[in-house]
Amino acid sequence: MLKPLPDYPWDQMAPYAAQARAHADGIVDLSIGSPVDPTPDVVRTALAEATDAHAYPQTVGTPELQAAIVGWYARRRGVTGLTAANVLPTIGSKELVALLPFMLGLGEGDTVVHPLAAYPTYAIGAAMAGCDAFASDDPAAWPSTTRLIWLNSPGNPDGRVLSVSELRAAVEGARELGAVIVSDECYAELGWAGPWASEPIPSILDPRVIGTDRRNVLAIYSLSKQSNMAGYRGAFAAGCADVLARVLTVRKHAGLMLPQPLQAAMVAALGDDAHVAAQRERYRGRRAVLLPAIEAAGYRIDRSEAGLYLWATKGVDCWQSIAELAGLGILAGPGSFYGDGYPHHVRFSLTATDERIHAAAARLRSLE
Numbered sequence: 001m002l003k004p005l006p007d008y009p010w011d012q013m014a015p016y017a018a019q020a021r022a023h024a025d026g027i028v029d030l031s032i033g034s035p036v037d038p039t040p041d042v043v044r045t046a047l048a049e050a051t052d053a054h055a056y057p058q059t060v061g062t063p064e065l066q067a068a069i070v071g072w073y074a075r076r077r078g079v080t081g082l083t084a085a086n087v088l089p090t091i092g093s094k095e096l097v098a099l100l101p102f103m104l105g106l107g108e109g110d111t112v113v114h115p116l117a118a119y120p121t122y123a124i125g126a127a128m129a130g131c132d133a134f135a136s137d138d139p140a141a142w143p144s145t146t147r148l149i150w151l152n153s154p155g156n157p158d159g160r161v162l163s164v165s166e167l168r169a170a171v172e173g174a175r176e177l178g179a180v181i182v183s184d185e186c187y188a189e190l191g192w193a194g195p196w197a198s199e200p201i202p203s204i205l206d207p208r209v210i211g212t213d214r215r216n217v218l219a220i221y222s223l224s225k226q227s228n229m230a231g232y233r234g235a236f237a238a239g240c241a242d243v244l245a246r247v248l249t250v251r252k253h254a255g256l257m258l259p260q261p262l263q264a265a266m267v268a269a270l271g272d273d274a275h276v277a278a279q280r281e282r283y284r285g286r287r288a289v290l291l292p293a294i295e296a297a298g299y300r301i302d303r304s305e306a307g308l309y310l311w312a313t314k315g316v317d318c319w320q321s322i323a324e325l326a327g328l329g330i331l332a333g334p335g336s337f338y339g340d341g342y343p344h345h346v347r348f349s350l351t352a353t354d355e356r357i358h359a360a361a362a363r364l365r366s367l368e
Contacts, residue, residue, distance in 0.1 A: 003127040009120065009337045016326040023329025028360040030290075030349045031331040033156070033308045035228040037282060040275035043227060046268035053260035059252045061089040061236075065263045068270040069236050076273070077188070079205040079219075081212065085241040088248055089258045089266065092233035093186055093222040096247075097121045101129035101148055103250045104180060104243070111145040116341050117158040117311070119184070122150045135339055139173025146179045154187040154201060154306035157338045157347040161191070161306050164202050167209045171217060179216070180243055186222040186235075187307035189276055192287060194305050201306060205239055214240045225308060226276045227269040234258065234266040283308065286350045286357045293361035294348060296368050302345070310348040311335075321346045328363040 013031065020027040060066070066084040073079040073087075090096045098121050101112055110131045114122035123133035126148075136142060142149065151170055153162035162170070167183070174181035183204035191201050202209065205219050218239035224230035237244060251257070258266075269275075291301060291310055299312040299321075314321055318334040325332050325346070335345030352360070 003130055005124060005127055013322075013331070013334075016322055017331055019323075019326040020329045020331045025329060025359060027329055027331060028352060028356045028363070029331045030352055030360060031333045031347075033225070033349045033351050035224065035230050035351055036353055037228050037279065039228045039232070040269070040272070042272045042275060043229060043232075043265045043269045047232075047261050047265040050261040050264035055260070057257045057260040057263060059257040060084075060248060061087070061258070062260070062263050062267075064267050065089055068267045069238065072270040073203075073205070073238060076200070077203045077205070078200065078207070079203055079238070080207070082205075082238060083241075086214065086244065087236055087238045088244045088251075089234070089236045089263065090220070091235070091256060091258055092224070093184065093220050093235040094121055095256070096220060096235065096237060097150070097184065098125040098128060100182065100247070101125050101131050103247050104148060105246075106131050106147050109145060110147040111143050112148045112150070113142050113146050113179075114150040115152050115155060115160075115339075117155060117160070117338050118150075119152060119156045120337060122152075135341070139170055142173055142177060142179075144177065146174075146177045149174050149179050149181040151181065151183040151204065153183060153185060153204075154190065154196075155303070156187065156307060157309050157333065157335070157345075158302065158311040159187075159192075159304035159307040159309055161194075161196050161201055164206065164208045167202060167204050167206070171204065171210055174216065180218065180240075181216065182218040182220060182237075185219050186225055188221065189226045190280060190283060190308060191306040192284065192304075196306050216240055216243060218243060223266060223269050226279060228279065229265070229269060232262050232265055234262055234269070236266075282354075283350050286352070286354065289357050289361050290348060290350065293364040297364040298367060299346075308350050310350070311345055312348060313345045315344055318343055318346055324367075328366070330360050330363060 069087040112126035126133040222235040333347035335342035
């Protein structure tokens with residue numbers, strides 16, 4: 001049974017957005033991680049050439065898309081041995097996060113675990129299926145009723161990267177409980193600090209984590225961030241063939257299929273690494289401008305070693321920080337949106353133009 005859902009949290013931001021828009025130099029919106037840079041030409045060309053889409057698309061994905069996903073995992077994530085049965089395209093990653101508990105047949109009495117600092121849709125998906133949501137990063141604390149576990153690496157909002165050993169411990173904990181474990185890895189191409197400045201961010205499907213045993217293990221990925229394709233809603237899941245077969249059956253009955261032209265665009269995006277590298281450098285440059293300005297304004301940056309966000313705190317109530325920032329014409333995200341354990345944090349997104357990032361940095365430095 002569907003549990004009561006909270007009001008959409010971002011509605012609370014309306015007065016702060018209005019205040020920020022009143023700034024003489026306009027708003028700098030760093031609240032939502034929505035890409036602002038152009039979708040690459042290679043993707044747009046592929047979309048245009050695939051618009052004669054008179055037949056129904058395949059829910060399972062075209063053979064070309066299946067092969068592109070398998071090839072991308074081998075080339076970019078070090079995950080080999082996947083077949084068409086181990087991959088499944090989805091209409092963005094958010095719908096899969098929200099619907100997976102339902103698709104797996106979970107309900108009353110079952111628990112869905114998610115990170116302490118978490119994208120809210122993990123808990124919303126649990127509520128939609130009538131499950132209980134439980135926030136914990138410690139496998140030893142996961143309750144015996146756990147049937148689905150969400151990891152998020154790199155994390156939203158905190159940019160935390162889980163190491164191979166941490167991923168392995170989580171998989172072992174899930175298997176002791178007989179639970180499905182899913183790693184949301186949508187920011188995996190965006191590593192900045194520590195070892196992730198030069199090393200690939202590990203996937204839960206990495207052989208160092210699971211060997212060759214993909215049982216009850218999934219990873220999900222989105223092209224929204226790496227390829228500026230948020231408006232295309234192109235994403236996919238990979239891993240356990242049995243779990244994906246169940247999800248596929250539900251999706252077939254519900255008509256949840258990715259439009260054929262978008263599947264062609266995904267093939268193009270997955271086959272071209274050059275545009276991903278170029279976009280990563282754009283974000284690297286924006287981060288290099290914004291991070292020291294946030295620190296100069298009196299904030300401490302926590303984690304944030306990867307991903308599209310800077311997770312920061314002044315040690316005061318997050319809404320006090322949101323109000324102060326709105327007075328500067330800057331809109332950020334309150335930490336309270338991402339779990340009860342972060343009432344003093346705010347999230348700054350790197351998804352603004354170079355000009356707006358520099359404007360935000362100048363305004364923040366006025367607080368020094």
